[in-house]
Amino acid sequence: MPNPKRRMSNSRTDKRRAQFNARTKPATMITCPNCGAITIMHRACYNCGYYRGRIIAKKKESAAE
Template sequence: MANPKAKMSKSRRDKRRAQFNARTKPVTTVNCPNCGEPTLPHRACRHCGHYRGRAVTGKTANG
């Protein structure tokens, strides 16, 4: 029977498993409450720069 030549480290094993999850799960987006643009959850909005009701980057609502 086939046996591994050496032990596979946890990080190497997890990197392989992460590729499977990245390909199968769709990207989740939410609408920014300030400007309405779709953005990633728990991230500042790329369009207006707001996060949780505050301006966290130097961008304005006009771009």
């Protein structure tokens, strides 16, 4: 029966587990309470830039304007 030659560190284990979870679990989507757009949970809204009632990311101006 094969055994691991060296112990795998906690950070290495967590990185491996994060890659697996990122592939298998879809991101949780919510509606933004500020603008009503659909956005990923625990991220700033892509549409308005708000997160938890505060503006985090400024909206980019388009090149045509």
